[in-house]
Amino acid sequence: MASSSRTGPAAVSAPVTIRDVAQAAGVHVSTVSRALDPRRRSLISAEVLAQVEAAARKLGYRPNRAASALRTGRTHTIGVLLPDITNAVFPPILEGIEASAASRHYFMLMAHAADNGTARAIVERMLAQRVDGLVMATATRDDPLIDFVTAAGIPAVLVNRADDSGRLGAVVSDDRLAMKLAVDHLAQLGHVRIAHLAGPQNLPTGVGRRQGFEQALRDRGIKPSPIIECTAYSRDAGRLAMQQLLARPKRPQAVVCCNDLVALGAYDAMLAAGLQVPHDLSITGHNDMPLVDLVSPPLTTVRLPHRELGWRAAEMLFESIAGEAGSASTVVLRPELVVRASTAAPRVLAGH
Amino acid sequence: MASSSRTGPAAVSAPVTIRDVAQAAGVHVSTVSRALDPRRRSLISAEVLAQVEAAARKLGYRPNRAASALRTGRTHTIGVLLPDITNAVFPPILEGIEASAASRHYFMLMAHAADNGTARAIVERMLAQRVDGLVMATATRDDPLIDFVTAAGIPAVLVNRADDSGRLGAVVSDDRLAMKLAVDHLAQLGHVRIAHLAGPQNLPTGVGRRQGFEQALRDRGIKPSPIIECTAYSRDAGRLAMQQLLARPKRPQAVVCCNDLVALGAYDAMLAAGLQVPHDLSITGHNDMPLVDLVSPPLTTVRLPHRELGWRAAEMLFESIAGEAGSASTVVLRPELVVRASTAAPRVLAGH
DNA sequence: TTGAAAGCGCTAACAT
């Protein structure tokens, strides 16, 4: 009633400020500020608090975070950098990050960075936006981006990629264990000639999985036959690598692939060569992407706790933002083997 | 040389402000502000401009967007609301949105909203963050969220879901055409008894595809046999619906599914019932998710231009943000049929 | 317990 210059809670014309609320409640702006902050609410008398809340609700007050960000230096926003959201490992990671962020009422500023150059530019812009921290899934080995982020002094953690220099916290899956699980499974089936389609060796996961593969073979006293490096973690790169492998004189009995996409590319090459999985050759993947249980044959692979990877990374970031000295610098999560139909005992050779 | 209080470009200690740059360049802050804004740079003499840029670079100046947002009311940020990022249709949509945003140096604030209640709360917080606009992939039919967003007066567009009330712009795929493509393909193969596993009828796509299915059958003078509604767009819901269908007396010859996940659930049910696709029954999907070409049998489905869906939605949003009266309120993109091995001519019954 | 006042870093009139 009386003459109100606003039309209602949802009116957009002139956004409602803390000053409007103060006026409506008959108190000072600083009182409103206190009343609306959960941490300082206790300083206010119950009576005034009720008045302020009523006024805020009636006017449809919405705090202006840009203003509070300017004043406090906190934006309640974290930046998330991904190499490629269409790669199926990242959505669950993102979901984990968001679950953690949302529980703290933080938002995610999301961006793709195909290559190092754009990644640097994006981080630069994110710093300009004054994100409170950074989760990065993109760093290559010895990435200059890590130097940059470290120098900028902003809280940051890596996910799905470790920092070899140890300056940034990271949450990763145990790549060596993953490869050991795959190799042990194949060895138990009776395979001896086991090859590896390795990931790009400029990525930490590419190196880690390759080393894990080599170590697992060494533990059993056998040699790789052989290891071929893919140019990317893609189906196409997997097909090409597998073609190379099949062109060699002595065909392996089994192939451990650096990830599912590469394994599916290997399927493509097998099909093109008129060979059958697992009859002519067993194949394992890595990641347990959606639908690999439905391909033909269903893929034996290593399952990663993707969601937890993201969640833990974000939790670690928030600890760092809160100023807690992050003691645990790299968290390593356990993968598990999922046996399906792409692996079987090697075919007994005619003549034996 | 001289006594500099800062240690270098990357120093984080005391963030460099426009004032520091002005001092270093021997000019006034407003000159710096102008020199650093591409649109007003032309007002500055080349000489001064060079000085300012040199000073900014030397000090490692990074504009504070929170301050500029407070002043201008523009955050260069759009909010993106998704129901579920792990659903494979959304990553390419997101990618399209980001491509558009990135080209304008905008960031995306991303959030999931499982249900309507949380969606409302998230939008509320996004408004507090002063996003410049909203892309929503979540609205159900007659969603109160649309009322809210409209009332808030913030630029917003829907993607992958139309607004029946026509207040918000939207970019969608042509669901009716998609179903017609599937039905026509099956009819040409000789199928007559064609069933539909429909999506949830509280979602625009669920209704649209169902109507498209019905219309396509009507055009050919045949009746659905029958239509069963799934409780969700999920593999599990598809399996359950297919079980219901198979439990009925007269089994259909072909089933048009509302999406790929549901179709894969139908595969599950077929497998459990000891039936073969397409020998005993043809199945079509919708979306052409990654890997559905590799499942067994490879799925005949309808491909959507997901990336373009996202890209166009964002473009539409930016037009709206720029204040251009959006004449085209709903953009409908064309899907295309992808024929694979899950559809075949109906088996000729014994005795014919 | 509440009020007063200053200022975060920037932009945009307005003045020169």
Place this chain on the structure above:
DNA sequence: ATGTTAGCGCTTTCAA
């Protein structure tokens, strides 16, 4: 072409 000035909306000392 550049300088002056005010103020965006909020938080946070300091005072009462």
